[in-house]
Amino acid sequence: MSFDVKLLDVLACPVCKGKLAVAQDKKALRCRFDRLSYPVIDGIPVLIEAKASQLSSDELEAAR
Template sequence: MDENLAKVDPKLLDLLVCPLGKTRLVYSRETNELISETARLAYPIRDGIPIMLVSEARRIED
């Protein structure tokens, strides 16, 4: 398991949703981000803390 993800409570990850689309998020081990496939946004995880601000999210391009 990724060390940054290990610092985040798994129960918290089950509760988090995209603040824009209110949909579930998928953890990307490659980029260490929480991905909202519906909103096409990737929220970073910094020091084990998901940054759930749309202004901090990376737009996912095709």
């Protein structure tokens, strides 16, 4: 099961309430402002700050 990108219209970062972007491998949603990456497990985004990982500068630049 893959993530439905139409959900990005209603989903927001739980920390800053900003827009999220899908990672290239579609296994994560990324917030560029907070530099956080939220996992997508079985097509379901896990929007819990404690489950998010920090994005490195290289990952952040690759997301552009």
